[in-house]
Amino acid sequence: MQNLVQMACAACLVVATAATAQTPASQPSAGRTHDKVPYDIPYGTAIGLDTAKRLLAIAEAEAKKHDWKMTIAVVDTHGELIAFERMDDSQYASIAISQNKARTSARFRRETRVFYNQFESGHTAVSTLDEGLVAAPGGFPLVEGGKVVGAIGCSGGSGEQDASVCKAAADTIK
Template sequence: MQNLLQIACIACLVVATAATAQTPASQPPAGGTPDKMPFDIPYGTAIGLDTAKRLLAIAEAEAKKHDWKMNIAVVDTHGDLLAFERMDGAQYASIAISQNKARTSARFRRETRVFYNQFETGHAYVSTLDAGLVASPGGFPLVEGGKLVGAIGCSGGTGDQDAFVCKAAADTII
């Protein structure tokens, strides 16, 4: 019995020593510390309704080329809706999704695919950042002259289809 107790104590000591040896003294910060603020796009004057309608038309034309039925939303720099279009036959669930993709992109000043990539690589905290955040491809900031002037979001197809359609419109802003 005494031998069993000694063996058990030695086993505990070995396991504790091994665990301590594998634990680094200090954990590195999550993702490292960048020298510059990421996605630090300054805000500009929001696009107007005419530009928003033009972007809707460009995105719709791109979607029609591929026979993709999309919901398309354009928002201002705050993420508030400027213009929206639901193509015939586009799924109803994607109405809110397209608007939230555009809102997410405007408010966080980045493509929504960034959040998708973070979520897919195990960064579950992304879902806690904002109740309306969409971590799915298809939301693009609109940057004119180096300043954020709005955002566009598309939904109705796959994430890559949504992104393809919205990027066609977003790329026309210079």
Template sequence: MRYIVQIAFAACITVATIAEAQTPASQPSAGGTPEKMPFDIPYGTPIGVDAAKQLIAAAEAEAKKRDWKMNIAVVDTHGDLVAFERMDGAQLASIAISQKKARTSAQFRRETRVFFNQFASGQTYVGTFGPDMVASPGGFPLVQGGKLVGAIGCSGGTGDQDAAVCKAAADTFK
């Protein structure tokens, strides 16, 4: 019995030593520690339907100019849909994607390309943010008077096409 206890004790010490040797001395950075909070845009009064329709019209005009078929969504500060348009012939799978891009941009207060770039650079934690989060270009926050009032999301083309259409519309919003 004493021999079995000695073997068990030796095994525990060996396992603990191996585990300690495999633990890094310091943890890797989680993106650094900036002085100021990034993307710290205060919330304003949510965008109304008339302004949302004007943004959709601006996005549609840009898409038509380029002969691109888009799904265009505008959401409020919470990420809830205010207005939506599917252009004739726009890809059906992109309906939900445009809405999720807008929602992601509003809820995280930043352009969705930020998440795309993080994911592309190997920062896979972005995938843990939830099933409705979209890490693809084409979602832009809408800021009025220095405050977030909503976001616009476009989908139907490549990420860069989506972003170009949404940016053209977002740039008209002041």
């Protein structure tokens, strides 16, 4: 019995040594190293309720022009909800989706389409960044004077329809 235990321990030692020998000395690259941090847009003072309501109206008008039923969310720089609208007969699932698109865009200071593109190109680690992250078109940061002042998210149509409605409103912030 003792010989059997000694042989098992020797086999484990051989396997462990072989595995260690095959481990590379350095970790693989995480990708291209940028000179600057991407999307390094500073945060500014968050928009107020009046501006958020104006953005909702612009997005709603764009959606109505195409007969698209949308939910629209406007958030502050932290991704917290300022104003929300659910158009008649829009799907209930879009409520949380539009809010999470806006939150993702504000917190990461970029359009949510960036995450969609990364995920589609095989970079699945994107899904581990944040529990509420949405990797789908339709979330836009609101940039005023070179600073993020909030974000808008739309859901209810295709990704391109959602993005079109949100972009119409986001483009009015200068």
